[in-house]
Amino acid sequence: MSLFPKGPYKHNIFLGTPLIDYSITRQQSITANSKSILWTPRWTDEEIYGGTTFFVYKDKILTLKTKYPSIDLVLRPHPSTFKNALFLGKMTESEIEEYKNRVKEHGASFDKNEMVGDSFRQTGILITDYSSIILEFFLSGKPVIYCGKTNINFDEIYERIFPGFYIAENWEQVESAVQKLLNGEDDLKTIRMNIIEDIKKQHIGATERIVNFLIKDAYYQ
Numbered sequence: 323m324s325l326f327p328k329g330p331y332k333h334n335i336f337l338g339t340p341l342i343d344y345s346i347t348r349q350q351s352i353t354a355n356s357k358s359i360l361w362t363p364r365w366t367d368e369e370i371y372g373g374t375t376f377f378v379y380k381d382k383i384l385t386l387k388t389k390y391p392s393i394d395l396v397l398r399p400h401p402s403t404f405k406n407a408l409f410l411g412k413m414t415e416s417e418i419e420e421y422k423n424r425v426k427e428h429g430a431s432f433d434k435n436e437m438v439g440d441s442f443r444q445t446g447i448l449i450t451d452y453s454s455i456i457l458e459f460f461l462s463g464k465p466v467i468y469c470g471k472t473n474i475n476f477d478e479i480y481e482r483i484f485p486g487f488y489i490a491e492n493w494e495q496v497e498s499a500v501q502k503l504l505n506g507e508d509d510l511k512t513i514r515m516n517i518i519e520d521i522k523k524q525h526i527g528a529t530e531r532i533v534n535f536l537i538k539d540a541y542y543q
Contacts, residue, residue, distance in 0.1 A: 356446035357504060358394040359386065360433070364451040364470070365400035372452030375469045376403055377412055380421065382493050383449075384428040390504060397425060398433035398441060447503050449496060460486065463515055465508055467499045482521065486514035 361383050363376035376399055387395045407413040413421070425432065435441045442448075442459045450456055452470030460466055460483050468487035476484060488503075488510060490496040502509070 357390075357392060358396065358444055358446045359500070360396045360398060360441055360445040360448050362398045362438075362448065362450045362453060362455065363400065363403065364453065365402040365406050369471070372470050372474055374403075374451055376451075377407070379469070379493060379496070382496075384424065384430060386497075386500060387428045387430050390500075391429070393504070394444075395428075395430040396433050396441070396445070397430060398438070447500065449490075449500075456480075457483065460514070461518060461521070463511075463518060465499075465503050465510065465514070467496060467503075469496060479521075483517055486510055486517050 361379075363379070364372060364374035365376075367374045367377065383395070383397065387393065404413070404418050407418065408415065422432070433441050435444075438455050439458060442462060445459070445464065447465050447467065448456070448459045449467045449469065450459075452468075452474055456466060456468075457479060466487045467490050468484075469490050472489065472491075488499040490499055
């Protein structure tokens with residue numbers, strides 16, 4: 323049967339997702355500094371968008387560099403974060419500049435990579451709010467400390483990877499997870515790797531399968 327048959331009869335064929343196939347393949351050869359921490363907060367605190375920990379943790383996150391001087395602490399807030407902070411009246415322009423200076427003074431830095439995938443390759447631990455970029459990092463097998471809302475209607479793939487997250491509902495839980503991971507205590511590693519192996523079975527080779535199917539489908543029409 324054709325993938326796009328004429329008439330009222332249609333069917334769907336699951337051949338995997340090229341983006342996941344690409345992400346898994348790209349992550350396989352990655353080795354990053356296990357003491358490099360990337361923080362990726364969202365830009366808005368509106369519940370419908372999953373909320374943000376930026377305004378709650380923006381100062382606390384810098385204490386990690388004070389407590390663990392040897393770590394590389396990199397901040398990658400959403401590009402709209404400071405613009406939104408101004409719009410909402412949560413920060414003034416002078417406060418934003420002062421904050422950027424404090425980040426530098428603490429020995430932390432803002433991410434300069436244009437593509438987040440490049441940042442992920444350099445990162446050992448991800449601290450993040452709800453975001454569509456989590457999946458790519460998760461597929462590397464490295465730990466995720468999730469600070470976002472847990473009552474969101476996640477799609478199927480995020481439901482599958484969620485058990486592999488370290489859930490932090492407050493700053494104390496973020497600190498605890500960071501401390502354990504820096505000490506080499508990664509309790510969820512086996513769970514993450516098992517989830518990734520299951521995902522691989524469905525999605526590795528997806529691009530090739532889709533191309534081959536389309537060629538075959540076109541040939542037999």
